[in-house]
Amino acid sequence: MTTTAPAPTAARTGSWRGFGRLLRTETAVWLRDFAAPFFGILFPTVILLGVGLAIPGMRDPITDAPPDSVWYGLTPVATYLPTVLAMAVGTASLTVMPVTIATYREKGVLRRLSTTPMRPQGIVVAHLVINAVTTVVGAALALVVGQLVFGFVAPEQLGVVVLSFVLGMAAMFTLGMLVAAVAPRASAANAIAMSLYFPMLLLAGLWTPGPIMPEVLRQIGQFTPLGAAAQSMTTAWFEQGFPLLQLIVMAVWTVVALPVAIRLFRWS
Amino acid sequence: MVQPIVEVRNLRKTYGDKVAVDDVSFAVEPGEIFGILGPNGAGKTTTVETLAGLRHADGGTVRVLGIDTQRNPGAVRDHLGVQLQEAALHDKITVGEALRLFAAFYDDPADPDELLELLDLTPHAGVQFARLSGGQRQRLSIALALVGNPRVAILDELTTGLDPQARRSTWDLVERVRATGVTILLVTHFMDEAERLCDRLVVIDGGRVVAEGTPAGLIDGLESERTVVVRFAAEDAPRARGVLDELAARHPDVLRVDDAGAATEVAVTGSRRVLFALVPALAEADLVPEDVRTVTKSLEDVFLAVTGRQYDPQAGDAQQLEGARS
Numbered sequence: 001m002t003t004t005a006p007a008p009t010a011a012r013t014g015s016w017r018g019f020g021r022l023l024r025t026e027t028a029v030w031l032r033d034f035a036a037p038f039f040g041i042l043f044p045t046v047i048l049l050g051v052g053l054a055i056p057g058m059r060d061p062i063t064d065a066p067p068d069s070v071w072y073g074l075t076p077v078a079t080y081l082p083t084v085l086a087m088a089v090g091t092a093s094l095t096v097m098p099v100t101i102a103t104y105r106e107k108g109v110l111r112r113l114s115t116t117p118m119r120p121q122g123i124v125v126a127h128l129v130i131n132a133v134t135t136v137v138g139a140a141l142a143l144v145v146g147q148l149v150f151g152f153v154a155p156e157q158l159g160v161v162v163l164s165f166v167l168g169m170a171a172m173f174t175l176g177m178l179v180a181a182v183a184p185r186a187s188a189a190n191a192i193a194m195s196l197y198f199p200m201l202l203l204a205g206l207w208t209p210g211p212i213m214p215e216v217l218r219q220i221g222q223f224t225p226l227g228a229a230a231q232s233m234t235t236a237w238f239e240q241g242f243p244l245l246q247l248i249v250m251a252v253w254t255v256v257a258l259p260v261a262i263r264l265f266r267w268s
Numbered sequence: 269m270v271q272p273i274v275e276v277r278n279l280r281k282t283y284g285d286k287v288a289v290d291d292v293s294f295a296v297e298p299g300e301i302f303g304i305l306g307p308n309g310a311g312k313t314t315t316v317e318t319l320a321g322l323r324h325a326d327g328g329t330v331r332v333l334g335i336d337t338q339r340n341p342g343a344v345r346d347h348l349g350v351q352l353q354e355a356a357l358h359d360k361i362t363v364g365e366a367l368r369l370f371a372a373f374y375d376d377p378a379d380p381d382e383l384l385e386l387l388d389l390t391p392h393a394g395v396q397f398a399r400l401s402g403g404q405r406q407r408l409s410i411a412l413a414l415v416g417n418p419r420v421a422i423l424d425e426l427t428t429g430l431d432p433q434a435r436r437s438t439w440d441l442v443e444r445v446r447a448t449g450v451t452i453l454l455v456t457h458f459m460d461e462a463e464r465l466c467d468r469l470v471v472i473d474g475g476r477v478v479a480e481g482t483p484a485g486l487i488d489g490l491e492s493e494r495t496v497v498v499r500f501a502a503e504d505a506p507r508a509r510g511v512l513d514e515l516a517a518r519h520p521d522v523l524r525v526d527d528a529g530a531a532t533e534v535a536v537t538g539s540r541r542v543l544f545a546l547v548p549a550l551a552e553a554d555l556v557p558e559d560v561r562t563v564t565k566s567l568e569d570v571f572l573a574v575t576g577r578q579y580d581p582q583a584g585d586a587q588q589l590e591g592a593r594s
Contacts, residue, residue: 015373017372017374018369018372018373018374021368021369021372022373025368029358029365032396033360107357108356109357111322111352112356114322115345115348115350115352116345116370116374117342117345117346117373117374117375117416118373268322
């Protein structure tokens, strides 16, 4: 069984051999959990449809704004779109990924991997990939379904919308990684994530989207990753200005929190 | 002398002011089943986890295949299989998926299907981890430790929580694995497991090696006292006790006579020649024993002899660490 094994060499201390298999297996196993794929992929669409179809007046053009305002003539459900995209970003990064990683730590999966040539970072990266793809698919699904059901105006600044979405993902996945790094157990990760998730949804406009957000919420929200993402996408979608502050806020969250998350991360 | 495949020298590991491993040294030769035996909290798991490069030693050296795993843990991972105490897989991964996944990490993996067959897991290949029985999980855990075609496999407490039948089939399995040429480092707190499986072993207590050798050698090395238990017919028993007490008083090879539990049984303890003294005395008094048996010594007696206390496999960490410091 072992006689042909070559003598070990000191050359390699870390390896990504088998990462493709790891990513495929993790995806297959992850899909068997109903909750994670549902929340990551369908939740934004469900919320968009629920808000648009169930709340009266959401599909009636806004006429109580000044006629020269950018909001005049838009449907309220359309102004909700940046919030739903931000929600797609926040759900996978904050509610699904940190709990998965904390569960793996708690069960000793990360430690078990440490004894194989695969580095435990591999499984973290695999779940970053899975959840990033989930976010994009969830956002795209909401856009397509929303377009078919409600019809939306095209974004004023498509490039800035995409940039805001990508920076929002970077900032929120960093935050999720920070939660995964410090939570000792899956239950703690879930608790921390939820206590961040709902205030962030509030600041991203889940209850008061775009034009109807109170000024104080907007002021606070612009300094949080998800609030900044929603505001930045709102500006880019409907208005002319460049959301510089919000983009900087998201970049700073990423640049500052990512090294902290990496430093605090425990494998067992 | 063969070059050792695993070598631990003066290993020391502390957590704060708790001494987990005080001073442990041993060497494992290729092809052996080498046991690390001791009560819970003795420092066994810390020793092998340091050996596998999962923990940093505070002192001493650990080498696997000649490589210092503290300095360069990555260099041996392709050749060292590790089975950790607790299960460590996603609840929904299947047996087959887990084996193929782990196989993909190694340079020269074993055939997952052959391993499934070797470990009697083929019928369960499609079963999710959460639905496996304790014995099946243990076998999967062993399979994962072997899937990289390792030259050395560390198996930590592999029969804990298994029923007697599953334990025995796991033991058979370990012997089958060794027959394929894998050197096995077996961590256990079960004396009978060590006695049955190990070619050589160290007994660890309070973070130190208190005995080292083959199971038979350790048992033979105990002081030369032997005990013979003799059972008599009920009507002979009182007279027999008198004859034997008198024998103990006058014969240099007979040290003492004790009750052996049942009223008709007498335990006679003496030198290695105690039986030679016993039989003529019984013949002379025409006492025909119903049954004669020698009391077998076990590793538990070895533990008692080297530590001065009864073996308690569940002795807690705190107590053991206390012992390590004093």
